[in-house]
Amino acid sequence: MNRREPLKSAIEELLDDVDGVLALRSTSGHVAPHLFCGRQELEELAVSPKYSLPATLRLIQAAHPEARLGIVCRGCEERGLIEMAKRNQINLDLVTVIGLACTPEEAEECRCAKPYPSVLVETHVGERAEPVVDQLVEELRQKDVAQRMEFWRKHFDRCIKCYACRNACPQCFCPECTLEEGLWVETGEVPPTYPTFHLIRAMHTAGKCVGCRECELSCPAGIPLTTLYALIREDVREMFGYEPGADLDQQPPLVLPVEVES
Amino acid sequence: MWGPQIVAYACTYCSYPGADLAGTSRIKYSPNVNIIRVLCSGRVSPELILRTFREGADGVLVLGCHYGDCHFISGNHRTAKRVAVLKRVLEYSGIDPNRLRLEWVSASEGARFAQVVDEFTETVRQLEPMERVLA
Amino acid sequence: MVSVGQHENIEILGYSEVEEVGGYVGNFTVKVRKKARYVNADLCTGCGLCQEKCPAKKIPSEFNGGLGTRTAIYMPFAQAIPRVPVIDRDNCRYFREGKCGVCAKLCPRGAVDFKQEDEIVELQVGTILVTTGFDLFDCSRVSQYGYGRYDNVLSSLQLERLVDASGPTRGRIVTKDGQEPKGIAIVHCVGSRDKNYNRHCSRICCMYSLKLAHLVKDSTDAEVYQFYIDMRTGGKGYEEFYERLQEEGVIFIRGRPAEIVPHDGRLLVKAEDANLGRLIQVPVDMVILSAGLEPRHDAEDVARVFGLSRSADGFFLEKHPKLAPVETASNGVFIAGACQGPKDIPDTVAQAGAAAAAAMAMMDRGRVTLEPSIAEVSVKLCSGCGECVVACPYSALKLVDGHVEVEETACKGCGVCVGHCRSKAITVLHFTDEQLLAEMQGALHPLEVA
Numbered sequence: 053m054n055r056r057e058p059l060k061s062a063i064e065e066l067l068d069d070v071d072g073v074l075a076l077r078s079t080s081g082h083v084a085p086h087l088f089c090g091r092q093e094l095e096e097l098a099v100s101p102k103y104s105l106p107a108t109l110r111l112i113q114a115a116h117p118e119a120r121l122g123i124v125c126r127g128c129e130e131r132g133l134i135e136m137a138k139r140n141q142i143n144l145d146l147v148t149v150i151g152l153a154c155t156p157e158e159a160e161e162c163r164c165a166k167p168y169p170s171v172l173v174e175t176h177v178g179e180r181a182e183p184v185v186d187q188l189v190e191e192l193r194q195k196d197v198a199q200r201m202e203f204w205r206k207h208f209d210r211c212i213k214c215y216a217c218r219n220a221c222p223q224c225f226c227p228e229c230t231l232e233e234g235l236w237v238e239t240g241e242v243p244p245t246y247p248t249f250h251l252i253r254a255m256h257t258a259g260k261c262v263g264c265r266e267c268e269l270s271c272p273a274g275i276p277l278t279t280l281y282a283l284i285r286e287d288v289r290e291m292f293g294y295e296p297g298a299d300l301d302q303q304p305p306l307v308l309p310v311e312v313e314s
Numbered sequence: 315m316w317g318p319q320i321v322a323y324a325c326t327y328c329s330y331p332g333a334d335l336a337g338t339s340r341i342k343y344s345p346n347v348n349i350i351r352v353l354c355s356g357r358v359s360p361e362l363i364l365r366t367f368r369e370g371a372d373g374v375l376v377l378g379c380h381y382g383d384c385h386f387i388s389g390n391h392r393t394a395k396r397v398a399v400l401k402r403v404l405e406y407s408g409i410d411p412n413r414l415r416l417e418w419v420s421a422s423e424g425a426r427f428a429q430v431v432d433e434f435t436e437t438v439r440q441l442e443p444m445e446r447v448l449a
Numbered sequence: 450m451v452s453v454g455q456h457e458n459i460e461i462l463g464y465s466e467v468e469e470v471g472g473y474v475g476n477f478t479v480k481v482r483k484k485a486r487y488v489n490a491d492l493c494t495g496c497g498l499c500q501e502k503c504p505a506k507k508i509p510s511e512f513n514g515g516l517g518t519r520t521a522i523y524m525p526f527a528q529a530i531p532r533v534p535v536i537d538r539d540n541c542r543y544f545r546e547g548k549c550g551v552c553a554k555l556c557p558r559g560a561v562d563f564k565q566e567d568e569i570v571e572l573q574v575g576t577i578l579v580t581t582g583f584d585l586f587d588c589s590r591v592s593q594y595g596y597g598r599y600d601n602v603l604s605s606l607q608l609e610r611l612v613d614a615s616g617p618t619r620g621r622i623v624t625k626d627g628q629e630p631k632g633i634a635i636v637h638c639v640g641s642r643d644k645n646y647n648r649h650c651s652r653i654c655c656m657y658s659l660k661l662a663h664l665v666k667d668s669t670d671a672e673v674y675q676f677y678i679d680m681r682t683g684g685k686g687y688e689e690f691y692e693r694l695q696e697e698g699v700i701f702i703r704g705r706p707a708e709i710v711p712h713d714g715r716l717l718v719k720a721e722d723a724n725l726g727r728l729i730q731v732p733v734d735m736v737i738l739s740a741g742l743e744p745r746h747d748a749e750d751v752a753r754v755f756g757l758s759r760s761a762d763g764f765f766l767e768k769h770p771k772l773a774p775v776e777t778a779s780n781g782v783f784i785a786g787a788c789q790g791p792k793d794i795p796d797t798v799a800q801a802g803a804a805a806a807a808a809m810a811m812m813d814r815g816r817v818t819l820e821p822s823i824a825e826v827s828v829k830l831c832s833g834c835g836e837c838v839v840a841c842p843y844s845a846l847k848l849v850d851g852h853v854e855v856e857e858t859a860c861k862g863c864g865v866c867v868g869h870c871r872s873k874a875i876t877v878l879h880f881t882d883e884q885l886l887a888e889m890q891g892a893l894h895p896l897e898v899a
Contacts (some may be wrong), residue, residue: 201408
């Protein structure tokens, strides 16, 4: 179904109340994020492909803390916003979210478990698609320790340490990244030393990763990063009952004490 | 003969005195372990553990206080959660999670410290040297 | 105790419990629950009329080890300070049935107040001394000795009460039916030096058993049989006292009794006399079990409240047996007496003096030396995510202007924040990542020495 027209109307309406709406713009065949401030700009509105808009929103808010802003969010982007808001990176009070549901094709491509927003918005443009089971994660679960080592070694050895995964991730907002710190990851080595680079990144995403897959989509070496992070996300849910991006009031589990039976 | 190299991070108020007690009681235990003292087991970050493996440690032991006994009230709770997640990360990426072990040892458990070290050394001895894994 | 009660600088909070301790050395906030006695301490003169007139008279007296009785409104013991009675709600007719109230009617000062409630008091103190004592081993656990089953098997504490002139028998050592015993057995090490109960030696039992034997010999014609494993009489004049007991005709048998059984209306003690190498059976009228000392039943909870560690035997752990015997791992909290380990009165008084002196010296200095290992934030690396603020067990971190700040006096340096911080924006001085990594690298790659 056509999502562009309803989305355009929704943004037009919102522009009455906010200083700008963050969405995608297509110019000369290239799609990039754009802060739409006037109706006439909406002629160039684009709906896909998916982009990490929450990361851009954070930068805009940092530069203009008083601005009232709108943002178009898919399911994963809404989850990203929630996790960022919990960590004081986004001021949700000044943000209005326009929901955008993904098509079944988009959900399939992303192997997404929840391809529509529902927490910060009640309505969204587009129809809800069915959740998709991640086959790659299931395949990885079936492998034994040696096979997994072989699988990941093959992938991690192709890493060129471009940091695209980190740059694209909405949850990566540290002023200086520890993965660039010689203390933890030896500088001047490509592929980066095994296993520190990727496993530190995996630990950092525990309890934060919302499964938006921007990292995997940005990786020039095509490393299936999100399968690793998805496995950890399932474990965090199983161990601590925590789902990143589901509930604005749920506190990140790793910093809370354990419920101990005496 | 190759002997596994193990680094143990022990907390100042419970596990380190426990290790000390093993020493003063002249209890024998595997010499492969290197004990590094921290104030609380909660100080041990996943980066530190991963870097320890990177340096060639075949096994990493994180030692803290029993629940309720932590000198810093609940520092050990966070350690437990962190290590649990890191073990899964190791498992999913193909590194044997048995290389990382979390144990609670109190200041009076000298014998238990020795037992844990011996058991862990044996477990790690069965696995191949970390150098080969990282190569 | 009376002079303590009258001292102008000492405030006794009797019948009270510490519920919570907050703060740090020099600035502790202690929350105390003053439990309701149902008697107004300001009005009561300690005349004791309420006790005389209370109709609920047959309650077993805890102080007399169950050998005597007390009333529902009672003073725990004769020399109690403050000299104010307490009402035992579970046995008081007013609380149970709404009847009686005689004590309130008769009290010349109107001090009885059935509506009194627990009061919470908050104290600001600089140091804390924990001297919570011990619990006596429950002899009924050693079922083969028949404590609690046979009438004339008593614990050492119960014999102490019989011997006391103000005790339930006015100082007469008699069996349950009022007869003077012809033979008394005293069994050492009940609940001590025993893999089944407590491995430690309770230190005071040999001496108090000798004392009890001496008092028995003094006031009765009974034959005294003392069953021991070793005689631990190290101390000033202690060994000499043991010699004197031998001269007084006490019969010392080296052997731990296996069983005590009723026989012919008396009690039979079955043991091995290890010196003779023979099994013996000794008929007596009364058996006294020298019960050992244990940590108090609530030691675990008390330890948690004050931040104390415990040693393997369950007693509170001193910071160092030689260098800091009365200090604990919690700066500003001291321990003394039997709560640290079994000991007698002279040693307890000495330890208490040491703890008081250490506390006074600390407070007198007016300043406290804090450990230097505390957290430090690098503002430019901090993203202000605030996860460390939640992680801190002492709430020593707070978000200010988009980054974290450390409350230096509250921070204990545990490093939980450092272990968690993904940005590595926070560190603990003297336990920095660089330092720990250097230690680890040094351990894994020792320098080759030719």
